[in-house]
Amino acid sequence: MQNVIETRSRSAANEVMAPVVVAEHHTLLGRLALAATDEALLYCGFFPPEAVRQRLAAGGRECVDESSAGAGRLGVIQEARGQLDAFLAGKRRSFSVPLDTGLATPFSKEVVLAVAEYVPYGGTATYGELAATVHRPGAARAVGKALGANPLCVVLPCHRVVGASGRLTGYAGGVAAKRFLLDLESQD
Template identity: 65%
Template structure:
């Protein structure tokens, strides 16, 4: 995961770098949107990295990071804060429900597109939004990452399908 902050220390990006894309290309895109100078100072991102590690290990349920939506579109600046404030840890919403919460009830696809380009993945929890059928659809980190995050928040053992009783192998009869 690529992390980036602005000059004032606010996190502007926590993004998955697609395996098909070179990290330097991603950095150049960030530089064009945030600042002409993108510097690598990993130590200055230690707190963000620690909070992400704690979240992914199940030691915390949220973030206390200062964030900046400089990389977000105008519509994302409406959708992402609403997502963060209305879809809590361990819960899910549909794209349509989130569209209704931003007073655009017919804009489920636009909400999906906004979440698909979320510059602050995991920190602003777009993984909590699912299709109206409940099925998992697109996620920048891939559907396996989305499933991992949802299972983590649901208290499921890692790698255990949601709804599968713990300790019982799939397809095995019980006593």
């Protein structure tokens, strides 16, 4: 089953942007920061919530802490938490929470969406194979850098990309988290 992906472009300077709720979620991988509007998940990753707030504020986004957001604003955050917990418990293979890839650069967005589309649950691809998939053969390092900037870790599965030798290299949550995710997905 494919991810449900709603891609939103960066807003025009005069457009009012919805406030973003920033929360933290403790998982089997460790602490994840989550950031979402009322409509979509913007961020799921290993940076501390404070760093996520700073990044969003630098982009002109108003941030609201989970504790002051009010129950009506937490729908996407709660949906993401539930899906993450089910995924990490081996009870879910994909995500359907709506996503906003606006924090990704155009190239990073292209790369992480290619992983989500072409590398199935339980599978892996090399950085070189992924570079060829996005029509940039020889750009394995650029692909690695783009994956390192994935603003939606786990949900958009950059952990499925490995070195040419099969070696686990680079992951925002660390190699142990990458190993955990790959082992989890191979338990069928």
